[in-house]
Amino acid sequence: MREKGRLMKIKQAVVLTAIALGACTTEKISYVTRAPFNPPPDSTTGFLGYYTVSTKQTTCGNCHVGHQTGWITTAHSHAWADLQGSGHATSSCNACHAVSQLGNKLGKPGGYPVVADSAYHDVQCENCHGPGLTHVQNPDVVTNQPLASIHVDTSLANGCGGCHTGVHEPFVDQWVQSAHGSGPGFGPAVSSGASCTPCHEGKQALAVTFGVSTNYQEKSDTSHQRIVCSVCHDPHGTSGFEGQLRADITTPTFNNLCIKCHSRTGTPPWPAASGTSASRGPHGAQGFLVLGQNVGWIPPGFNYDTSQIVSSHGTSANPRLCATCHVAVTTVTDAATGAFKLQNVGHLFAAVPCLDANGLPTTSTSCTTAQRDFSGCVASGCHTTTASAMSAYTANIAVIDNLLDQIWVDSNGNGVVDPYPTDGGLLAQMVARASHQDSVDLNFGNTITSVAKGTIFNAALAATDDRPYFLAGKVFGKSWAAHASSGNGVHNPFLLQALLSASVAALHTATGFPAPPYVDMSVHATPPPGLRTKAVSAR
Numbered sequence: 001m002r003e004k005g006r007l008m009k010i011k012q013a014v015v016l017t018a019i020a021l022g023a024c025t026t027e028k029i030s031y032v033t034r035a036p037f038n039p040p041p042d043s044t045t046g047f048l049g050y051y052t053v054s055t056k057q058t059t060c061g062n063c064h065v066g067h068q069t070g071w072i073t074t075a076h077s078h079a080w081a082d083l084q085g086s087g088h089a090t091s092s093c094n095a096c097h098a099v100s101q102l103g104n105k106l107g108k109p110g111g112y113p114v115v116a117d118s119a120y121h122d123v124q125c126e127n128c129h130g131p132g133l134t135h136v137q138n139p140d141v142v143t144n145q146p147l148a149s150i151h152v153d154t155s156l157a158n159g160c161g162g163c164h165t166g167v168h169e170p171f172v173d174q175w176v177q178s179a180h181g182s183g184p185g186f187g188p189a190v191s192s193g194a195s196c197t198p199c200h201e202g203k204q205a206l207a208v209t210f211g212v213s214t215n216y217q218e219k220s221d222t223s224h225q226r227i228v229c230s231v232c233h234d235p236h237g238t239s240g241f242e243g244q245l246r247a248d249i250t251t252p253t254f255n256n257l258c259i260k261c262h263s264r265t266g267t268p269p270w271p272a273a274s275g276t277s278a279s280r281g282p283h284g285a286q287g288f289l290v291l292g293q294n295v296g297w298i299p300p301g302f303n304y305d306t307s308q309i310v311s312s313h314g315t316s317a318n319p320r321l322c323a324t325c326h327v328a329v330t331t332v333t334d335a336a337t338g339a340f341k342l343q344n345v346g347h348l349f350a351a352v353p354c355l356d357a358n359g360l361p362t363t364s365t366s367c368t369t370a371q372r373d374f375s376g377c378v379a380s381g382c383h384t385t386t387a388s389a390m391s392a393y394t395a396n397i398a399v400i401d402n403l404l405d406q407i408w409v410d411s412n413g414n415g416v417v418d419p420y421p422t423d424g425g426l427l428a429q430m431v432a433r434a435s436h437q438d439s440v441d442l443n444f445g446n447t448i449t450s451v452a453k454g455t456i457f458n459a460a461l462a463a464t465d466d467r468p469y470f471l472a473g474k475v476f477g478k479s480w481a482a483h484a485s486s487g488n489g490v491h492n493p494f495l496l497q498a499l500l501s502a503s504v505a506a507l508h509t510a511t512g513f514p515a516p517p518y519v520d521m522s523v524h525a526t527p528p529p530g531l532r533t534k535a536v537s538a539r
């Protein structure tokens with residue numbers, strides 16, 4: 001009986017516990033079914049906007065979680081608040097700070113301009129992809145996929161040009177004038193060459209250079225795209241780098257955003273590699289110069305140390321590297337009244353650009369040094385005043401031009417190294433002597449590495465705006481061609497001066513010509529603070 005009573009008590013305890021647990025579960029857990037999208041405030045166009053305004057949860061982000069996570073870190077996600085806090089908010093600004101027809105292919109007013117609802121605040125997914133209602137109703141990725149466009153122009157509402165234009169945001173206006181937007185590096189030769197397109201054609205740059213596999217409107221067609229905004233900028237903001245850039249701009253390595261492409265050929269191609277012309281000069285060598293690596297023909301006896309003879313433009317003294325000068329942001333005001341004229345966003349990519357009569361930056365290189373804008377040099381912290389920056393710039397060009405003149409002066413401007421005294425310099429003297437050995441040394445049709453050809457390579461590497469004939473010339477009927485790389489020497493003044501000085505000395509030794517007075521720039525005075533360099537010998 002005692003055992004039976006104990007069992008009854010245990011059974012009663014189990015039943016009571018089960019009842020208690022069941023009651024607890026029923027009271028605290030409930031399930032609520034909610035639609036994956038809200039009815040669009042603008043039902044005519046089908047823009048969905050925010051799913052939850054207070055948390056900035058986009059409707060698209062309910063499924064595309066990764067893009068939602070990246071997007072919310074971008075300036076696009078707080079574009080509406082930024083406008084309201086700017087002090088100059090007007091109704092004309094709303095369409096670019098909210099979901100609207102600008103930036104996509106809708107082609108008619110939609111979103112906030114039609115229904116001023118808070119669900120449309122900020123620049124959301126649909127600004128670029130277009131209305132999402134049809135897609136969320138039937139998310140078929142084959143036939144019903146709202147793709148964004150990467151094509152850009154100032155005349156297009158579709159794409160980045162829908163908003164990033166005008167005096168406050170002239171990104172596309174400036175880009176279209178730049179080499180990225182309308183430069184010479186785009187045509188049949190480069191738009192079809194497998195080795196050229198990763199840096200000269202937008203779709204291949206995305207796929208090959210940056211490994212982007214995301215789909216977009218133009219991906220499967222035959223159009224050739226220039227180096228458009230989305231090549232450098234990640235529209236979804238998932239990269240984690242400033243300005244939604246696809247790579248870092250502050251690290252002095254070949255993975256730097258700009259240097260990924262601006263580092264193609266920095267040393268002579270002799271003996272010529274398969275498929276490489278023996279007449280090929282420097283090509284996109286800016287990155288090599290800035291980093292002071294894998295660049296130039298090294299003359300005999302040149303004590304070259306890549307860890308020492310490096311410009312401060314390529315060290316921690318210049319934390320933004322290329323962008324310091326090439327993407328310098330400045331505000332242009334009226335000289336007389338001080339009134340705002342233009343926000344220069346630096347997307348001409350022109351370092352120390354020439355200014356027009358109104359003080360606006362241009363892509364021209366035909367101006368005096370005094371007509372250039374050196375404000376970026378000061379803003380970077382590298383130079384204390386525009387005057388000091390201008391002085392250093394002028395002095396460097398003068399030294400480099402002096403050394404280039406000792407190599408060749410194209411006196412008659414025909415692009416041919418004519419015999420001395422028609423042309424000046426050591427190359428003209430070699431042509432005047434015209435021995436068989438000289439002809440071989442200056443033959444760009446062979447694969448021989450000679451002092452004369454190496455000197456021309458270095459001269460092309462250092463060519464300034466004042467001596468552009470070093471970029472394309474002809475001697476003994478053979479041509480050479482190069483791309484401008486030195487930026488008037490500022491990509492690495494000390495290395496370029498040393499290479500040219502040593503090249504001139506090597507030419508004198510090789511030819512036996514008497515050496516005229518020249519400045520030996522292989523040994524420098526005390527460099528500016530922060531510069532890593534040492535004296536090197538040219539002989």
